[in-house]
Amino acid sequence: MPDTTPDPSTVLPALPALSAQAERLIELGVHEIAGLSADEIRAFAAQAAAGPEAGAVGDGALLAVHPDRAPASALAPLLRRDGRPGFVVVDMADVDAFTPCAVELPDAPLYMVSGVDRGDHMSNWSPDEALPALTEEDRTPLVLTEGIHWVLQQPEALERNLCFMTIGSRLRKPDGTLDARTPAIWISNGTGRDGRERRNAPKVGWCWWNNRHTWLGFASTTGRRG
Structure with missing residues (x-):
C-alpha cells in the first residue's frame, strides 16, 4: 500500500466558527429540510x-444535521462549484438508502464532527484497505451526509484530483449483505450521463468497494458529539 504520511501541502484551513456554520445552513434552508427552526x-x-468540551470537540468541528432529518438527496443540490449545483448520479437513485454502517451517530437532530480529514494520504487505496487503516488510527469514516455538510461549509475541501469517499455509509441488501457500491463526492467532468452542462459541478456518486482511485481519499473524523 502507498505511504500513509499526510502531505502537509494538502492541509485545509480550519472550518468556520460554529456560529457561521449555523448561519450557512439557515441561508441554504437546511433547517427547513430538517424540520428545525433557525433559532x-x-x-x-x-x-x-x-460548552465544557468546546476546546476538544467544538474548535474547528463540523456542524452536521442527522441524515434522518436531512438526507443526501436533499443536500446534494445545495452544493455549488463554478456556479453549478451539485447532483446525485442517475444510477444512484437509492442514495438515501446508504445508511451509517459500523459508525455510530449521536441520537440527535444536530451534532458535531471533530477532526475532519480528507484522507489524501490514502489516495489510490481501496475502501477495503482504507477502513482497517482508519480504525488503527482511531478514526471513523464520514457518512455521506457529513461529507456533503463539509463541502457546503468549506467548498475548497473538494478539489480536482483531491476528492474523497465517505465509506461510513453503505447500502445493506435484503439478504443482509452489503452492496459493493460505496459513496463518494467528487467533481464532474461533464461526460457521459452527467451532461456537459454539469462540467465542474459537485457530484455525489459511487465506486466499487475493492477498487482504487488515484484522485479519491477517505474522509474521516476523530469523533462525534450531539
Whole structure:
C-alpha cells in the first residue's frame, strides 16, 4: 500500500466558527429540510461553542444535521462549484438508502464532527484497505451526509484530483449483505450521463468497494458529539 504520511501541502484551513456554520445552513434552508427552526440551529451552535468540551470537540468541528432529518438527496443540490449545483448520479437513485454502517451517530437532530480529514494520504487505496487503516488510527469514516455538510461549509475541501469517499455509509441488501457500491463526492467532468452542462459541478456518486482511485481519499473524523 502507498505511504500513509499526510502531505502537509494538502492541509485545509480550519472550518468556520460554529456560529457561521449555523448561519450557512439557515441561508441554504437546511433547517427547513430538517424540520428545525433557525433559532434551534443557532442555539445548538452557541451551546456547543460554549460548552465544557468546546476546546476538544467544538474548535474547528463540523456542524452536521442527522441524515434522518436531512438526507443526501436533499443536500446534494445545495452544493455549488463554478456556479453549478451539485447532483446525485442517475444510477444512484437509492442514495438515501446508504445508511451509517459500523459508525455510530449521536441520537440527535444536530451534532458535531471533530477532526475532519480528507484522507489524501490514502489516495489510490481501496475502501477495503482504507477502513482497517482508519480504525488503527482511531478514526471513523464520514457518512455521506457529513461529507456533503463539509463541502457546503468549506467548498475548497473538494478539489480536482483531491476528492474523497465517505465509506461510513453503505447500502445493506435484503439478504443482509452489503452492496459493493460505496459513496463518494467528487467533481464532474461533464461526460457521459452527467451532461456537459454539469462540467465542474459537485457530484455525489459511487465506486466499487475493492477498487482504487488515484484522485479519491477517505474522509474521516476523530469523533462525534450531539
